[in-house]
Amino acid sequence: xxxxxxxxxxxxxxxxxxxxxxxxLKVTVLDDFSTGRPENLAHLKDSPGLRLVxxxxxxxAAAAPHFQGADWVFHLAALADIVPSIxxxxxxxxxxxxxxxxxxxxxxxxxxxxxxxxxxxxCYGIPxxxxxxxxxxxxxxxxxxxxxRLGEELVLHWVQVYGLPAMSLRFFNxxxxxxRTSGTYGAVFGVFLAQKLAGQPFxxxxxxxxxRDFTFVADVAEALLCAARSSARGEAFxxxxxxxxxxxxxxxxxxxxxxxxxxxxxxxxxxxADISQIRRVLGWEPRVGFEEGVRRMxxxxxxxKAAPVWTPEKIARATQAWFDCLAPGAQRKP
Ligand code: NAD
Numbered sequence: 001x002x003x004x005x006x007x008x009x010x011x012x013x014x015x016x017x018x019x020x021x022x023x024x025l026k027v028t029v030l031d032d033f034s035t036g037r038p039e040n041l042a043h044l045k046d047s048p049g050l051r052l053v054x055x056x057x058x059x060x061a062a063a064a065p066h067f068q069g070a071d072w073v074f075h076l077a078a079l080a081d082i083v084p085s086i087x088x089x090x091x092x093x094x095x096x097x098x099x100x101x102x103x104x105x106x107x108x109x110x111x112x113x114x115x116x117x118x119x120x121x122x123c124y125g126i127p128x129x130x131x132x133x134x135x136x137x138x139x140x141x142x143x144x145x146x147x148x149r150l151g152e153e154l155v156l157h158w159v160q161v162y163g164l165p166a167m168s169l170r171f172f173n174x175x176x177x178x179x180r181t182s183g184t185y186g187a188v189f190g191v192f193l194a195q196k197l198a199g200q201p202f203x204x205x206x207x208x209x210x211x212r213d214f215t216f217v218a219d220v221a222e223a224l225l226c227a228a229r230s231s232a233r234g235e236a237f238x239x240x241x242x243x244x245x246x247x248x249x250x251x252x253x254x255x256x257x258x259x260x261x262x263x264x265x266x267x268x269x270x271x272x273a274d275i276s277q278i279r280r281v282l283g284w285e286p287r288v289g290f291e292e293g294v295r296r297m298x299x300x301x302x303x304x305k306a307a308p309v310w311t312p313e314k315i316a317r318a319t320q321a322w323f324d325c326l327a328p329g330a331q332r333k334p
Pocket of ligand 1: 031058077
């Protein structure tokens with residue numbers, strides 16, 4: 001069996017690659033290293049089944065030949081930050097929408113048996129109901145969420161029109177070792193761990209009572225594998241822990257002082273996945289509890305030594321576009 005993992009040098013991709021190699025698959029990673037790093041796969045470099053290819057998935061001519069002979073395709077390559085998506089929407093459209101179309105066509109031409117798309121719970125925007133089921137209204141709040149949703153629509157359309165055996169998994173707040181440490185202001189875990197290492201206070205958004213459905217990355221890799229093994233197609237499934245945790249609780253577990261920074265427009269107070277569908281259809285269950293997950297992060301904290309250390313002032317500057325564009329009544333800039 002051969003799998004292609006786009007974005008395999010990224011955070012989630014590198015855990016999936018590890019899992020697939022353990023299952024005895026041959027794995028080709030396609031990554032342009034825009035946010036991913038070869039170091040994320042360094043511990044696997046002696047695996048005979050692993051092939052690492054530098055390619056931009058939106059460059060169809062460069063990417064397509066690498067899908068020949070593939071049984072499974074996992075499409076994770078994407079630009080995955082909020083603020084840069086507001087500042088550079090065209091880059092996000094190219095990577096996440098044109099890139100997905102390119103990968104779909106390459107997979108179709110190769111006659112793959114399974115195609116699994118990494119979608120995002122950000123498609124729900126600020127939902128009306130918690131836990132949020134897959135049938136909730138789709139309301140992207142910023143270009144990252146929109147482009148991931150457009151990618152998902154392409155995937156589901158390719159099932160309908162071309163019979164591609166594809167499905168989509170909507171990830172909720174994935175965390176774990178190797179979560180991104182790029183220059184852009186990003187997910188809470190990377191921000192907090194770098195602050196802890198630097199002896200700086202945690203920058204808590206709002207009062208910290210907001211909750212997130214944090215999902216441990218090993219559980220996400222397992223969900224991707226379950227999806228590839230199943231015969232479901234043309235569906236989207238939530239992948240979450242089903243047990244939202246507050247930011248206050250995260251601060252307690254990490255241990256350290258906190259400062260508070262303003263709430264951001266377009267962000268929900270709660271993310272909470274209804275995971276009854278994926279349990280029923282794919283038989284997948286999250287296994288790593290929050291306390292255990294945080295403990296594993298702390299064991300690997302040295303990874304964040306190279307990460308930027310964010311202060312309230314730096315965050316205010318880095319997230320200016322967020323407030324400028326998304327605050328209610330904000331003047332829309334061209
Ligand atoms: P990541 O940035 O670590 O991984 C993305 C990878 O894609 C990187 O290795 C990057 O170099 C690569 N990439 C980007 N553009 C590319 C292109 N044009 N061609 C080839 N490779 C390209 O992010 P991640 O958190 O591991 O996210 C993986 C996937 O899961 C993404 O599709 C993301 O949208 C989705 N997702 C992540 C989360 C989360 O909480 N981390 C939540 C929902 C969805």
